Amino acid sequence: MAATYKPERLLLRALSIAACVLAWQWASTSHVNLGLVTFNNVPSPKEVVAAAGELIQSPKLLTHLGASIYRVFAGYAAAAVLGIVLGLAIGRSRFLEDALLPPLEVLRPIPAVAWIPLAILMFPSSELSMVFITFIGALFPILLNTIHGVEGVDRRLIASARSLGSGAASVFTEVVLPAAAPSIVTGLSIGMGTAWFCLVTAEMISGQFGIGYYTWSSYIVQNYPEIIVGMLFIGVFGMGSSVLVRKAGNALMPWYFMGRKTS
Amino acid sequence: MTQGSIDIANLQVDLGGRAALHEVSLSARPGEFICVLGPSGCGKSTLLGALAGHLDPSHGSIRVDGQPVQGPHPDRGLVFQQHTLFPWKKVIDNVAFGLKMKGVPRGERRQQARALLKLVGLEDYENSYPSQLSGGMQQRVEIARVLINHPRVLLMDEPFGALDAQTRLNMQELLLEVWARIRTTVIFITHDIDEALFLADRILVMSPRPGRIIDEIRLDFPRPRHAGLVTSLEFVRLKRHCLDLLHPRALPHKENHGITIPTAA
Numbered sequence: 001m002a003a004t005y006k007p008e009r010l011l012l013r014a015l016s017i018a019a020c021v022l023a024w025q026w027a028s029t030s031h032v033n034l035g036l037v038t039f040n041n042v043p044s045p046k047e048v049v050a051a052a053g054e055l056i057q058s059p060k061l062l063t064h065l066g067a068s069i070y071r072v073f074a075g076y077a078a079a080a081v082l083g084i085v086l087g088l089a090i091g092r093s094r095f096l097e098d099a100l101l102p103p104l105e106v107l108r109p110i111p112a113v114a115w116i117p118l119a120i121l122m123f124p125s126s127e128l129s130m131v132f133i134t135f136i137g138a139l140f141p142i143l144l145n146t147i148h149g150v151e152g153v154d155r156r157l158i159a160s161a162r163s164l165g166s167g168a169a170s171v172f173t174e175v176v177l178p179a180a181a182p183s184i185v186t187g188l189s190i191g192m193g194t195a196w197f198c199l200v201t202a203e204m205i206s207g208q209f210g211i212g213y214y215t216w217s218s219y220i221v222q223n224y225p226e227i228i229v230g231m232l233f234i235g236v237f238g239m240g241s242s243v244l245v246r247k248a249g250n251a252l253m254p255w256y257f258m259g260r261k262t263s
Numbered sequence: 264m265t266q267g268s269i270d271i272a273n274l275q276v277d278l279g280g281r282a283a284l285h286e287v288s289l290s291a292r293p294g295e296f297i298c299v300l301g302p303s304g305c306g307k308s309t310l311l312g313a314l315a316g317h318l319d320p321s322h323g324s325i326r327v328d329g330q331p332v333q334g335p336h337p338d339r340g341l342v343f344q345q346h347t348l349f350p351w352k353k354v355i356d357n358v359a360f361g362l363k364m365k366g367v368p369r370g371e372r373r374q375q376a377r378a379l380l381k382l383v384g385l386e387d388y389e390n391s392y393p394s395q396l397s398g399g400m401q402q403r404v405e406i407a408r409v410l411i412n413h414p415r416v417l418l419m420d421e422p423f424g425a426l427d428a429q430t431r432l433n434m435q436e437l438l439l440e441v442w443a444r445i446r447t448t449v450i451f452i453t454h455d456i457d458e459a460l461f462l463a464d465r466i467l468v469m470s471p472r473p474g475r476i477i478d479e480i481r482l483d484f485p486r487p488r489h490a491g492l493v494t495s496l497e498f499v500r501l502k503r504h505c506l507d508l509l510h511p512r513a514l515p516h517k518e519n520h521g522i523t524i525p526t527a528a
Contacts, residue, residue: 159317160347164412165337165364174360178351255351255392 021045043225051225052232060214065233067209068199071127072241075134076195080188083139087146087184092176104143112137112198116205130202130210137198138191145190149183150176182256185249192245196238211237266328267293267415267448269314274323276309283309285473287323293415294446298459298466302509306474307452311420314450315341327416337361340409344421346401348393354404355380355389361412379407382441399430403437410445417442419451423458432490435461439488456505457493468508478508 005013026032028044043051055061086104089096112133119129153176161175203212215230250257269291276284283306291297301307312318314325316335325332327339335341348357355376356363362372380386383403393401402422409417422438423431435458442449453459459466460482468478480501484492492498 154347156343156345156347157349159315159335160341160343161349161360162335163315163317163337163339163341164361164408167364170364174363175349178349181351253351255394258392258394 041224043228047225048228048232051223052229055226055229063209064211064214065237067207067213068203068211068237071130071203071210072134072192072195072199075131075136075199076138076192078131079135079138079142079191079195083142083187083191084146084184087143087187088150088176088180090143091147091150091180092172101147104140108140108144112194113201116202119202120206126206126208129206130199133202134195134199138195141190141194142184142187145183145187146180149180149187152183153179181249181253185246185253188249189242189246192242193238196234196241200234265293267291268328269416269448269450270324270326270329271314272324274310274313274325275321276306276313276318277321278309278318282321282473284313285475287474287476289467289476291448291450293448296442296449296451296462296464298451298453298463299469300453300456300459300466300505300509301469301474302471303454305469305471307454307469308420310469310474311341311418311450311452314416315339315418317341337364337412338415340412340414340417342402342405342409342417342419342422344424346393346398346405348401348404348408350393352392353389354385354391354393354396357393357404358408358411360408375411376407379411380404382410382444383407383437397430398426399434402426402434406438406441410441410447413445414447417447417449419449421453422451424453424455431458436488436490438462439486443487456502456509460498460501460505461488461492466505468505480504 024042025045027039028042032039086100090101091097115133115136116129119132120126123129123132157175157179158171161171166174199210200212200215203210204216207213207216211230211233215227215234218224218226218230269289271287271289274284274287275282287310289297299307299310309318313320314327314332316332316339332339348354349360352360355373358379359367359369359372359376362375363369367375377386377389380389383406385400385403385407388396388400388404393404396404405422423434426434439462451459451462463482466478466480466482467476468480469475470477482501484495484498
């Protein structure tokens with residue numbers, strides 16, 4: 001997956017990022033005002049780096065990150081279990097599809113963020129309501145990709161397994177599950193991204209602690225460099241955990257990678 | 264082996280409300296190699312699907328060793344044109360799959376799988392994944408996977424149809440070699456006249472849809488057979504006869520239409 005580039009291409013790419021940082025530095029220090037958008041209150045990269053260094057050394061960081069990671073994983077784990085189980089059931093049985101899918105289809109177009117007010121009303125603690133928001137955010141990508149994966153199983157493989165002596169249970173464990181696995185991993189990876197996205201929004205509104213809360217409270221108390229530090233942490237952790245999920249999935253499915261390389 | 268007799272009587276299979284097979288009757292002796300030859304879409308695959316137990320007959324009956332066919336069973340091994348190996352299992356575990364379904368312990372089933380891989384000449388590829396093999400090798404694994412169940416009947420649906428000409432020839436010879444050792448009954452579907460003539464004890468020729476059996480050709484070419492057979496006079500004569508049956512308008516002289524021609528013994 002990771003493309004390797006020639007040194008001159010790497011250099012160009014590094015220069016591209018450096019140019020952007022320089023442009024940012026210039027725009028923020030000279031307070032560029034373009035009318036529509038102004039850099040008047042935007043902190044400079046130098047200030048951001050200093051604020052980041054400060055945060056990394058302070059115990060606040062662990063508190064904030066710990067709170068966020070706990071919420072993401074609690075909501076995400078619940079979404080993974082429920083999404084995969086429901087997805088497998090719905091994908092395998094027409095009855096369950098008709099019985100379970102319609103209410104989910106009605107809820108699906110509602111963005112997880114739109115659940116925030118209701119979630120605050122529904123759950124006794126704001127902690128639980130934030131976990132619920134991440135759960136909702138991760139659930140649908142996982143559920144839909146699982147259904148898609150199960151319904152996409154090559155029927156000839158099932159026929160073949162039955163001819164080789166498989167009963168219903170073995171068809172499920174030996175054929176349906178592994179055949180749907182790549183699609184499930186895709187759902188888990190996308191779900192991880194949306195879980196972070198939803199969490200950060202939820203924390204901005206109802207949090208105490210958490211990286212989203214840190215970002216928003218930095219704005220409230222006018223610590224502008226810390227806004228950007230928070231943004232960067234959110235990006236790094238969101239992407240990092242998505243990549244982890246994908247890597248773990250690929251490690252469990254060496255055959256899938258191989259097939260794509262050769263064909 | 265005395266098992267593997269097939270009796271099909273007045274079989275009709277309807278697909279989508281239309282008859283795909285019409286009044287097909289055939290019987291096979293244990294260990295016989297039968298090729299079913301017919302144009303595309305004549306219902307050959309339907310016949311095989313019904314024999315495998317994946318399609319239900321509308322009329323008529325199918326019996327294997329006197330037992331009516333009810334659903335798929337490892338006694339009737341099925342090989343398709345496009346392989347159906349499990350991409351997530353290594354070659355050896357694909358071959359051992361049937362034994363896993365029977366509850367045979369891992370060590371023992373792998374040992375048997377190794378023996379079958381050797382039979383099809385793939386003992387060096389047990390740890391590969393199917394996607395790493397060529398088309399011909401994939402079909403050899405597929406055949407080994409079916410044979411591990413010691414099927415009474417081997418059902419093959421144009422198994423070499425997707426292979427290039429050279430590989431196909433090698434696979435035909437390999438199949439005959441394997442069959443000479445295990446002597447299971449084979450029903451082999453093909454639209455390739457040369458293939459049918461080269462492999463079979465008996466060829467059943469089918470009409471276009473709804474498929475009926477319009478001719479039966481007994482082949483007495485001695486075994487073991489080798490690629491040189493296809494240039495013999497008798498082979499060419501029978502080939503012309505089959506062409507005549509399958510493409511009646513392509514040839515001006517329609518001789519012996521519908522008549523069984525025994526080869527000169």
